[in-house]
Amino acid sequence: MKKKTTVELVASSETVSLYSISFEIDGKTEFEKFVEAFEADATYRNDYRRILAALQVVLDVGALERFFRPEGKVGDDLVALPLDSGKLRLYCLRISDQILVIGNGGIKDVKRYEDSKQLLGYVMDLQRFDKLLRVMLESGSIIIEEKVLKGVEDQVFEI
Helix, strand or coil: CCCEEEEEEEEECCCCEEEEEEECCCCCEHHHHHHHHHCCCCCCHHHHHHHHHHHHHHHHHCCCHHHCEECCCCCCCEEEECCCCCCEEEEEEECCCCEEEEEEEEECCCCCHHHCHHHHHHHHHHHHHHHHHHHHHHHCCCEEECCEEECHHHCCEEC
8 A cells, every 4th residue: 555745844954955754644754753752762862862963964064975874775865874883773865965865763673674674664665755756856847956856845755
């Protein structure tokens, strides 16, 4: 069954725009769900703070490749935070140095995200969204202008 999702701007700076996907079912962005799940969690407080600090660096400098842990398959834009160790992961799509789509994440207590049903679900949602976004960019229905995804605000994606 396909899920309907939209894209919302989460934050923007002079160098980068951070977006997140939002499923029609609950109306919250995936990043909001991540924050709600972990901002008060004492067990993973340091990991959570490390991820927020990394996002602040991205806002200050840009979504440079070196700030992210490569994830996913060859040819997709899937990355994760933090770059260094920790049990908590936040999955994202690094579209360019100026555009980052923040997804959801969770506790990575397995060797591979594929071994966790929850993490695999977050990753698959982002990968399906990534494929649709690429098609729309190629067709011109969405355009990248510096740090902005033009036309994305009018789109409903079925992933």
